[in-house]
Structure formats: C-alpha cells, structure tokens
Amino acid sequence: MALILAIESSCDETACALIRDGNTILSNIVSSQINTHTLYGGVVPEVASRIHVENISTVVSEAVKEAGVTMDEVDAIAYTQGPGLIGSLHVGVMAAKTLAFTFHKPLIPIHHITGHIYANAFVKELKFPLLALVVSGGHTELVWMENDYSFQVIGTTVDDAIGEAYDKVARVLGLGYPGGPVIDKLAKEGKPNPDYHLPTPKTDEPYNFSFSGLKTAVLQLNDRLKRQGKEVIPEDLAYCFQETALQSLTAKTIAAVKEKHPAMVVVAGGVAANSRLRELMNEKMKAIPDCDLIIPPLKYCTDNAAMIGAVGEVAYRHQAFGTFEDAADPGLSMPGE
Ligand code: KG4
Numbered sequence: 001m002a003l004i005l006a007i008e009s010s011c012d013e014t015a016c017a018l019i020r021d022g023n024t025i026l027s028n029i030v031s032s033q034i035n036t037h038t039l040y041g042g043v044v045p046e047v048a049s050r051i052h053v054e055n056i057s058t059v060v061s062e063a064v065k066e067a068g069v070t071m072d073e074v075d076a077i078a079y080t081q082g083p084g085l086i087g088s089l090h091v092g093v094m095a096a097k098t099l100a101f102t103f104h105k106p107l108i109p110i111h112h113i114t115g116h117i118y119a120n121a122f123v124k125e126l127k128f129p130l131l132a133l134v135v136s137g138g139h140t141e142l143v144w145m146e147n148d149y150s151f152q153v154i155g156t157t158v159d160d161a162i163g164e165a166y167d168k169v170a171r172v173l174g175l176g177y178p179g180g181p182v183i184d185k186l187a188k189e190g191k192p193n194p195d196y197h198l199p200t201p202k203t204d205e206p207y208n209f210s211f212s213g214l215k216t217a218v219l220q221l222n223d224r225l226k227r228q229g230k231e232v233i234p235e236d237l238a239y240c241f242q243e244t245a246l247q248s249l250t251a252k253t254i255a256a257v258k259e260k261h262p263a264m265v266v267v268a269g270g271v272a273a274n275s276r277l278r279e280l281m282n283e284k285m286k287a288i289p290d291c292d293l294i295i296p297p298l299k300y301c302t303d304n305a306a307m308i309g310a311v312g313e314v315a316y317r318h319q320a321f322g323t324f325e326d327a328a329d330p331g332l333s334m335p336g337e
Pocket residue numbers: 011135136137138139162163164166167178179180181184269270271272273274275301302303
C-alpha cells in the first residue's frame with residue numbers, strides 16, 4: 001500500500017497524478033498539446049519537448065495541490081522511462097529525478113505500455129493469466145501476463161501500429177490529426193461498398209499484425225478513384241478501412257484467447273477508445289465462457305499519469321526501483337522481456 005506520484009510525458013501529453021494504493025486517484029492532471037500539433041498534421045518532437053518543459057512544473061504542482069497531500073506523504077516517484085519520443089521522455093525523467101532528489105524518494109521507472117495495461121485496474125481488479133491487446137499510435141501488441149507485473153509479448157506489428165495507420169489514412173483523406181477519432185465517427189455513417197475492396201492483412205506468425213499494406217491500399221484506392229474522376233465517399237472508405245483493420249485485429253486476439261485460455265482480456269492504449277473495436281470485442285468475447293473483458297473508460301485510454309501510478313504501485317510492491325543513472329529510453333523493452 002503506497003502513495004505514488006506519477007509523471008507521464010512520452011508523447012504529447014504532460015501529465016502528473018497521485019495514486020493511493022494502486023487504484024484510488026487523488027488527482028490526475030493532463031495537459032494536452034493536441035491543439036498545437038493539429039496545426040502541423042502530427043506530433044512535432046521538438047515542439048512537444050519544448051511545451052513539456054513549459055508545462056511540467058505547473059502540472060506537478062496542480063496534481064499535488066488537488067490531491068491535498070504533502071510531498072512528505074509520497075512513498076515513491078514513478079515516471080515513464082520509455083518508449084516514446086526521446087526529448088519528451090527526457091523532460092519527465094528530469095522532473096522525476098528532481099523530485100526524488102529534493103524529497104528523498106525512491107524512483108520507479110515505468111514502461112509506458114504497462115501503464116496502458118494497468119489503466120484497466122481502475123475498472124476492475126486484474127485477474128491472471130491475463131491477455132492484453134495493446135493498441136496505440138506506436139504499438140500494436142498482444143501481451144501475455146502469467147502473473148502480476150510479468151509481461152511476455154506474444155504478438156506485435158511487423159510494420160505500422162494500428163493508430164499510425166488510422167492517422168496516415170486520415171491525413172491523406174484530409175481529415176486532420178489525430179485520425180482515429182475522425183475515422184471512428186465517419187465510419188458510423190459509412191456502409192460496405194463493393195468498389196472499395198481492401199486486402200485482408202496477412203502475416204507469417206499467427207499473433208503478429210500488419211497494417212502497412214492496408215494503409216497503402218487505401219491510399220492507392222483513393223488516388224485511383226480521383227484519377228478516374230469518381231467521387232470518393234469518405235464515410236464508405238473510412239468504414240471499409242476500419243472494418244478490415246479491426247476484423248483482423250480482433251480475429252487474432254480471439255484466436256489467442258481460444259488457444260491460451262486467459263482468465264481476463266484487457267484492451268489498452270489510445271485506439272481502445274474506438275467505438276467499433278469496443279463493440280467487436282464485446283460481441284466476440286460473449287462466445288467465450290469464464291473470461292472477463294475490460295476496456296477502460298475513454299479518459300484512461302489516451303495518455304495519462306494515473307495509469308503510470310497504477311502500475312507504479314505494483315512495481316513498488318515488487319521493489320522494481322530505479323536509480324539516478326537511469327535515462328530516458330525511446331526503445332525500452334517491457335520488464336522481463
Ligand atoms: O495511446 P495513445 O494516446 O498514444 C500513444 O501512446 O501512441 O494513442 C494515440 C493513438 C492515435 O493514433 C489516435 O489516432 C488513436 O490513438 N485513437 C483512436 C481513437 N482515439 C484515439 N483510434 C481509433 N479510434 C479512436 N476513437
């Protein structure tokens with residue numbers, strides 16, 4: 001049982017949270033830079049680090065103030081060590097080290113994706129063995145957890161992450177950044193269109209994913225239709241892209257569930273906010289007995305520090321402490337991997 005101050009700054013959200021006993025959120029401050037990056041059509045790393053530097057102190061002070069605690073009461077400082085953008089990560093790492101040094105607290109380096117997985121602990125106590133479908137702008141992974149704080153990546157994307165494919169397709173269709181929410185909304189108005197046939201993603205390994213071919217097929221189809229002077233129906237194109245991507249994603253996840261028999265399945269990461277993915281997972285999991293499904297509420301799907309605090313508390317119990325020598329690591333592997 002511990003009070004954790006958690007910091008997250010791996011991409012374009014500057015965030016700090018105070019979490020008691022792993023699942024009581026005393027405060028959860030997220031300062032999003034999305035309005036700035038939207039102007040450029042994607043996250044600009046240098047701009048992201050500069051805004052993190054400008055905001056981090058205010059975000060941390062606000063989180064401590066809102067939690068109504070003193071730094072004396074805090075047991076440890078958890079922070080995202082990686083993966084992510086090096087400059088962005090560095091700001092959070094320095095803030096965490098400064099707090100740890102000033103207030104004599106242990107440091108807990110956290111892998112960002114483990115945070116997304118443990119965001120589900122705010123919904124329900126996690127049960128093991130657990131299968132996590134991690135879907136974000138940088139990751140598409142199936143993670144097997146035999147026990148608490150044990151991670152084994154059993155499947156991954158061989159090219160693009162699913163969120164990346166959503167963002168690129170949206171950019172080419174002129175729908176802005178981030179692409180996921182817009183495509184999600186447009187697809188609801190779309191329908192199957194026989195002219196928009198797209199290839200089903202194929203990979204050698206059963207649990208690996210691939211979205212680059214699908215993304216390119218959408219872009220080529222869009223170009224061809226334009227060249228032929230045909231009207232592109234964005235709703236139908238969004239629908240066909242999303243259905244193809246999500247049917248492949250969920251089919252592989254369900255195949256893993258049937259083979260490995262987890263006690264619980266969780267969906268994690270920014271793309272877990274997708275309404276069709278939530279619907280498909282709920283539908284497909286109904287047919288599987290004795291296995292719970294958790295998909296976090298929207299506010300815990302995208303980047304936040306509460307999730308870093310949730311896994312931080314587990315790491316604290318496992319005494320997974322870091323040192324002042326630890327540096328930001330954009331290619332960090334999961335603990336035990
Ligand atoms: O986890 P996250 O906030 O940041 C990373 O760690 O990458 O995920 C961001 C990704 C973006 O690619 C965004 O387009 C996608 O999540 N996303 C969605 C939706 N909301 C956000 N993708 C599909 N449908 C959504 N509703």
